[in-house]
Amino acid sequence: xxxxxxxxxxxxxxxxxxxxxxxxxxxxxxxxxxxxxxxxxxxxxxxxxxxxxxxxxxxxxxxxxxxxxxxxxxxxxxxxxxxxxxxxxxxxxxxxxxxxxxxxxxxxxxxxxxxxxxxxxxxxxxxxxxxxxxxxxxxxxxxxxxxxxxxxxxxxxxxxxxxxxxxxxxxxxxxxxxxxxxxxxxxxxxxxxxxxxxxxxxxxxxxxxxxxxxxxxxxxxxxxxxxxxxxxxxxxxxxxxxxxxxxxxxxxxxxxxxxxxxxxxxxxxxxxxxxxxxxxxxxxxxxxxxxxxxxxxxxxxxxxxxxxxxxxxxxxxxxxxxxxxxxxxxxxxxxxxxxxxxxxxxxxxxxxxxxxxxxxxxxxxxxxxxxxxxxxxxxxxxxxxxxxxxxxxxxxxxxxxxxxxxxxxxxxxxxxxxxxxxxxxxxxxxxxxxxxxxxxxxxxxxxxxxxxxxxxxxxxxxxxxxxxxxxxxxxxxxxxxxxxxxxxxxxxxxxxxxxxxxxxxxxxxxxxxxxxxxxxxxxxxxxxxxxxxxxxxxxxxxxxxxxxxxxxxxxxxxxxxx
Amino acid sequence: xxxxxxxxxxxxxxxxxxxxxxxxxxxxxxxxxxxxxxxxxxxxxxxxxxxxxxxxxxxxxxxxxxxxxxxxxxxxxxxxxxxxxxxxxxxxxxxxxxxxxxxxxxxxxxxxxxxxxxxxxxxxxxxxxxxxxxxxxxxxxxxxxxxxxxxxxxxxxxxxxxxxxxxxxxxxxxxxxxxxxxxxxxxxxxxxxxxxxxxx
Numbered sequence: 001x002x003x004x005x006x007x008x009x010x011x012x013x014x015x016x017x018x019x020x021x022x023x024x025x026x027x028x029x030x031x032x033x034x035x036x037x038x039x040x041x042x043x044x045x046x047x048x049x050x051x052x053x054x055x056x057x058x059x060x061x062x063x064x065x066x067x068x069x070x071x072x073x074x075x076x077x078x079x080x081x082x083x084x085x086x087x088x089x090x091x092x093x094x095x096x097x098x099x100x101x102x103x104x105x106x107x108x109x110x111x112x113x114x115x116x117x118x119x120x121x122x123x124x125x126x127x128x129x130x131x132x133x134x135x136x137x138x139x140x141x142x143x144x145x146x147x148x149x150x151x152x153x154x155x156x157x158x159x160x161x162x163x164x165x166x167x168x169x170x171x172x173x174x175x176x177x178x179x180x181x182x183x184x185x186x187x188x189x190x191x192x193x194x195x196x197x198x199x200x201x202x203x204x205x206x207x208x209x210x211x212x213x214x215x216x217x218x219x220x221x222x223x224x225x226x227x228x229x230x231x232x233x234x235x236x237x238x239x240x241x242x243x244x245x246x247x248x249x250x251x252x253x254x255x256x257x258x259x260x261x262x263x264x265x266x267x268x269x270x271x272x273x274x275x276x277x278x279x280x281x282x283x284x285x286x287x288x289x290x291x292x293x294x295x296x297x298x299x300x301x302x303x304x305x306x307x308x309x310x311x312x313x314x315x316x317x318x319x320x321x322x323x324x325x326x327x328x329x330x331x332x333x334x335x336x337x338x339x340x341x342x343x344x345x346x347x348x349x350x351x352x353x354x355x356x357x358x359x360x361x362x363x364x365x366x367x368x369x370x371x372x373x374x375x376x377x378x379x380x381x382x383x384x385x386x387x388x389x390x391x392x393x394x395x396x397x398x399x400x401x402x403x404x405x406x407x408x409x410x411x412x413x414x415x416x417x418x419x420x421x422x423x424x425x426x427x428x429x430x431x432x433x434x435x436x437x438x439x440x441x442x443x444x445x446x447x448x449x450x451x452x453x454x455x456x457x458x459x460x461x462x463x464x465x466x467x468x469x470x471x472x473x474x475x476x477x478x479x480x481x482x483x484x485x486x487x488x489x490x491x492x493x494x495x496x497x498x499x500x501x502x503x504x505x506x507x508x509x510x511x512x513x514x515x516x517x518x519x520x521x522x523x524x525x526x527x528x529x530x531x532x533x534x535x536x537x538x539x540x541x542x543x544x545x546x547x548x549x550x551x552x553x554x555x556x557x558x559x560x561x562x
Numbered sequence: 563x564x565x566x567x568x569x570x571x572x573x574x575x576x577x578x579x580x581x582x583x584x585x586x587x588x589x590x591x592x593x594x595x596x597x598x599x600x601x602x603x604x605x606x607x608x609x610x611x612x613x614x615x616x617x618x619x620x621x622x623x624x625x626x627x628x629x630x631x632x633x634x635x636x637x638x639x640x641x642x643x644x645x646x647x648x649x650x651x652x653x654x655x656x657x658x659x660x661x662x663x664x665x666x667x668x669x670x671x672x673x674x675x676x677x678x679x680x681x682x683x684x685x686x687x688x689x690x691x692x693x694x695x696x697x698x699x700x701x702x703x704x705x706x707x708x709x710x711x712x713x714x715x716x717x718x719x720x721x722x723x724x725x726x727x728x729x730x731x732x733x734x735x736x737x738x739x740x741x742x743x744x745x746x747x748x749x750x751x752x753x754x755x756x757x758x759x760x761x762x
Contacts, residue, residue: 047723072742073727075709081620082722092722098622104693151756161750169753181754192753204749211744221745232745359739360746383737384709392700410700412587412665417602420708421593423737451622496697 001056001259004030005562007284007299009266009314012115013543014528014550015305016244016252017150021554023255027562030054030259030297031252032286034306035111036090037262038118039066039236039245046262047084047092050290054261058253061236066246070231074382077228078119085110085119085229089289090263097453099309100446102460104395105498107309113262114245115307120543121226121364121379122196122241124156127545128185128371128538131434136534137515140184146548147183153251154242156544157199158192162222162361163351164427165192167342168378170350171485172368175477180369185538188370193377195362196242196544197226198233226363227381248547263289267453269302269318271522279321281525287453301524301561305550308503308531309457312443315507317454321521325511328442331536333374333502334433334463334471337493339390340482342425350486355424358386364430368477372434373470374539376478379428383420390428391416394494406479408492419491427487429478432502432539435467443506463497504542507531509549516556517549524561528553568719569612571619575653576630580611582657583633586664587703593736602736605707609718613706614699616719623684629695630656631682636667639676651680672696708733710741 006022008015011033019029037043041062042052046069069084070077077085081096087109088096099107110116126147129140150156159165172190173179180189201219203209214221215232220240223232230241237250252258270283283298304311312327320326344354358380367377381389394410411419419426441462445455463471479490507513509532512520517532519525528550530542537545572580584605591602605611618626630653637659638651659667670676671692678687685692711718715728734741 045723073710075705075711076722076725079617079705079709079722081617095620095622101690101694103690104697106694155756157756158752158754160752162746162748163750165753166750179753181759183759194756200749204745205747211746215744222748223743223745225742228742355738357746357748359743360748382709383734383739384705384707384711387704387708388701392704393697412700413589413661414591416588416704417591417593417736420737423739496693 001028001030004028004299006301006303006557007032007297008303008305008528009284010115010305010307010529011113011244011249011260012305012307012529013117013244014530014546015115015303016248017547017550018303018305018528018554019258020248020252020255021551022557023252023257025554025558026257027558028257030261030299032264032266032284033113033260033262034265034289035113035262037113037260038069038084039063041065043262046090050263054259056253056259058250061250061253063233063235066236066239067231070229072225072228072231074228074384078385080106080108085112087111091290098449098451098456100449100456100458101498102458103462103498104496105500107459107500107503109307109309113249113260114243117243117543118229118245119227120243121362122243123193123364123377123541124151124154124196124544125185125194125367125540126183127540128369130186130371131535131538137510143548146552147544150544150547150551154196154247156194156196159195159197159362159365160200160222161192162365163353164356164358164361164378164380165366166351167347167356167427167485168366168481171481174484175481177368185369185371188368190366190368193362193365193367195365196247197362198240198242220362222361224359224361224363224380227385265289265453266306266314267317269304269314269320269525270296271318271320277523279521280523292452301526301557303526303528305528307529308506309443309459311527311529311531312506313445313457316445323512323521325439325508327444327506328439329437329505329508329511330441330443330459330461330503331435331437331505332461332500333536333539334435334467334497335499335501336431336471336475336495337390338429338431338475338478338482339491339493340427340485340487341419341422341489341491342427342486343488344425346486347425356427357424358426358428368481370474370477371538374431374433374474376474377430377432379430383423386423386426386428387416387420390491390493391419393496395496396494405483405488406490406492409494411491427482429482431471431474431478433467433471433474434539435536436464437505437535438464459498459500461498502542504530504533504536509534517553518556526553526557568716569616572615572626573653576615576627577611578654578657579630579633580615580626581606582659582664583699584611584614584703586661587700588707589661603732605703608707608712608733610703610706612719613711614702617702625695628682628684629699632671632685632692632695633667635680635682636671636676639670640667668696668699708737
């Protein structure tokens with residue numbers, strides 16, 4: 001591509017969306033992605049050899065190659081150190097990229113085309129309206145048409161019911177909660193998860209089709225591999241779970257205006273002083289992750305979509321103007337896990353089956369929302385992830401009491417073995433708290449530690465007292481639902497505060513960027529990732545709202561500069 | 563069940579400490595059922611200690627040996643509490659503790675009860691790194707044991723792109739997980755659908 005109109009840094013949840021939208025407006029866009037590209041003929045062995053340089057043609061997408069790479073085995077896919085879906089270079093013999101922490105916990109992200117949406121659960125709820133209207137420079141009603149557009153495009157549908165959702169609904173109803181038949185959550189209640197997953201194929205219950213045949217047809221097969229990377233569908237663009245590498249990236253390539261260059265780590269934004277515009281972004285310095293070769297690329301506008309950790313790092317390492325909110329205000333939904341273990345006979349009477357089978361159906365198919373507190377969401381994963389996230393991570397280790405069915409903290413030894421023997425009769429509930437923005441929390445760069453891409457991100461997060469109070473209330477609600485559903489035991493994992501799965505608000509709208517997501521201090525520099533969210537959306541999973549903003553920002557870029 | 567070590571890069575003292583830690587977190591055990599009992603292989607039998615060592619050595623700064631030293635210092639501290647002051651924090655000391663005391667050693671580290679100046683670099687005076695490391699010992703042990711990793715057989719210590727399933731991952735049978743699937747037919751309808759919302 002000759003000098004592109006726009007360079008987008010990152011092909012994840014936001015970058016792929018803004019690239020496609022800009023491409024549809026006729027702009028030439030170069031997307032730089034730090035990680036590999038799975039399912040593209042130009043990279044037949046994406047983790048073993050460098051492959052091609054870039055791809056701009058939809059015919060390069062290859063579903064057979066995609067399925068070979070996304071092989072559904074949890075260690076191969078989700079090992080955070082050397083898995084295919086990790087935060088690191090394509091070459092898995094090299095270590096992951098490093099971060100420095102000021103508290104217990106870790107950041108769980110993926111590099112690669114599709115970014116973290118490769119293993120996300122595709123949960124796509126809208127922000128709670130009150131969380132937008134109380135502090136954003138935009139109103140919820142201004143965002144609504146963009147929500148509708150993105151929901152139609154992905155598409156977003158309510159999750160179908162399988163055993164684990166049915167059990168959750170049973171417990172929630174018995175605990176006195178109401179069904180919320182809405183996308184705009186203003187009152188507490190439970191509902192199926194609005195998910196960016198294609199509905200099950202209409203032949204799913206037809207025994208004349210084998211499961212393998214169904215996996216090559218359009219629609220979810222309820223195979224339960226969302227978190228390990230969904231490979232099911234007839235073509236890359238029709239894979240059931242709508243990670244951006246199978247939704248927005250194919251659509252972007254269809255415009256004929258997009259080139260995606262994987263294995264390219266952007267480490268600096270190039271600026272100049274312009275007499276009329278002041279400091280403005282004109283390019284990017286990037287490094288090939290296989291060869292170490294560096295290059296400078298130039299465009300009329302730059303979009304940072306590197307995520308809520310790397311975008312502030314990029315800002316700080318580029319020596320851009322000082323902004324007291326750059327990198328500050330990190331929220332993470334202060335997550336936790338609550339798990340119910342059921343007796344087979346109780347399950348039989350509720351479900352007509354003696355097992356919950358957490359590995360069946362959408363990884364997260366049901367939720368309860370409570371504006372002002374947060375949300376809770378069912379989770380069902382493969383056993384390695386289940387054991388390591390449910391029983392390994394507790395801050396505390398409290399002994400079980402014969403009088404209290406709720407056990408708190410880390411589990412080990414024979415207790416672990418017994419609980420994992422009940423894996424098929426277990427239901428996880430994830431806690432997502434409506435946590436408060438605090439300027440003391442955030443991302444800086446480490447003066448002491450650098451990698452090949454410059455000083456590494458240093459992450460600091462302490463929840464506020466109010467956030468912890470809300471989390472405790474949500475834990476109680478989740479435990480109550482599980483007990484109402486008949487759980488014989490409940491385990492509250494008691495996660496460390498620094499579990500970073502939903503990282504947001506480190507380059508906040510209204511503080512670092514304006515309502516069009518353009519930097520206040522550097523013109524022509526836009527941001528299209530979770531970092532621009534003004535707050536934690538009331539606890540709604542952030543990807544959909546980031547995609548909504550990316551869609552809106554594309555329009556603004558076009559209007560202002562082209 | 564125990565096969566020869568495929569990750570012999572670490573010193574023997576590191577190997578025995580990592581064996582000791584996985585044996586503590588996931589021991590071999592007898593599982594009793596109404597119909598009888600069965601033996602369940604533990605983390606040592608399924609070579610999870612090798613997975614743990616390999617994982618620590620695959621970090622940006624390799625940490626398997628340093629972590630082994632960290633465990634030894636915690637063990638030294640426990641022996642000292644028991645009045646065995648003649649011990650020095652020799653390599654492999656952690657593995658000589660009883661299972662119960664190994665738990666205590668891990669808890670002491672997590673609760674920052676070991677004087678931070680006694681610890682080896684890079685853990686010395688870095689309480690967060692100590693806690694993250696102990697958390698990682700738990701998390702990686704559980705993930706290694708219950709995922710498919712043991713099933714990679716002789717290829718399990720190959721570089722990650724050169725592993726393939728050679729045998730059935732026996733830990734799947736301990737949970738009832740059937741392994742990856744093309745699909746399930748447990749479709750029970752919809753509680754809500756977008757179309758209805760739109761028409762409302």
